[in-house]
Amino acid sequence: MAIRLEKGQRINLEKNNGSKLMNFCVGCNWGAITKSTFFGLSSKTVDVDLDLSCLMFDAEGNPLDHVYSPLYRFADNNVGLPNGKVDSLDKALHHTGDDLQGDQNGDDGLDNEIITVDLNRVDSKINQIVFFLNIYNNDDYRGDFSGIPYASIRMYEGTPTRVNEVFAQYDVATKTDCVGKRALIMGKLYRRNGEWKFAAIGDSFEDKTIVHTIARVMKDYSK
Numbered sequence: 672m673a674i675r676l677e678k679g680q681r682i683n684l685e686k687n688n689g690s691k692l693m694n695f696c697v698g699c700n701w702g703a704i705t706k707s708t709f710f711g712l713s714s715k716t717v718d719v720d721l722d723l724s725c726l727m728f729d730a731e732g733n734p735l736d737h738v739y740s741p742l743y744r745f746a747d748n749n750v751g752l753p754n755g756k757v758d759s760l761d762k763a764l765h766h767t768g769d770d771l772q773g774d775q776n777g778d779d780g781l782d783n784e785i786i787t788v789d790l791n792r793v794d795s796k797i798n799q800i801v802f803f804l805n806i807y808n809n810d811d812y813r814g815d816f817s818g819i820p821y822a823s824i825r826m827y828e829g830t831p832t833r834v835n836e837v838f839a840q841y842d843v844a845t846k847t848d849c850v851g852k853r854a855l856i857m858g859k860l861y862r863r864n865g866e867w868k869f870a871a872i873g874d875s876f877e878d879k880t881i882v883h884t885i886a887r888v889m890k891d892y893s894k
């Protein structure tokens with residue numbers, strides 16, 4: 672049975688068979704919005720662009736690395752943040768790429784953006800990996816999580832196109848405290864005495880863009 676993550680919950684990465692979860696996917700599944708138009712006689716799809724990202728820190732909370740959409744070109748715009756990239760420097764984490772739309776024909780059961788994780792390969796200096804989710808303001812949708820038909824984040828074993836076993840799950844769009852919220856600090860993997868654990872954070876914010884969320888993670892969630 673998958674763990675239903677609750678805010679603030681800390682879990683060991685131990686599977687039912689007693690072995691440790693070391694290779695897994697962190698994924699987010701969400702849907703585009705279907706809107707009835709013309710008195711319900713027709714409908715149109717509103718694309719929703721969520722972005723799954725993570726930042727890595729050392730034990731003192733210094734930022735060492737990041738994985739987020741390569742479409743974020745911060746360095747080109749003098750925002751003071753590095754451009755997005757899909758691979759961590761140690762190659763332990765890989766992002767499957769930026770989904771700009773969400774599921775178009777209902778829930779396909781697969782995650783739209785995934786970061787694959789191999790804890791065995793994480794650089795020994797990295798002590799915590801914070802995962803977060805943002806709504807990107809595309810031309811179609813600039814609303815909050817509550818306007819999206821479904822959005823959930825999960826940790827599972829398998830590949831980006833095959834789910835073998837779900838380890839833990841967190842529903843975003845069904846939480847009433849996501850009304851007005853556009854960013855979610857999902858949780859963090861952290862190393863204690865050489866062992867990886869996961870803390871579900873579940874804090875949501877009104878952040879207008881990912882730049883605000885990155886600053887927030889660096890300030891408040893890096894230790």
Ligand SMILES: [Ca+2]
Nearest residue numbers: 721722769770
């Ligand atoms: Ca996206």
Ligand SMILES: [Ca+2]
Nearest residue numbers: 700774781783
């Ligand atoms: Ca999907």
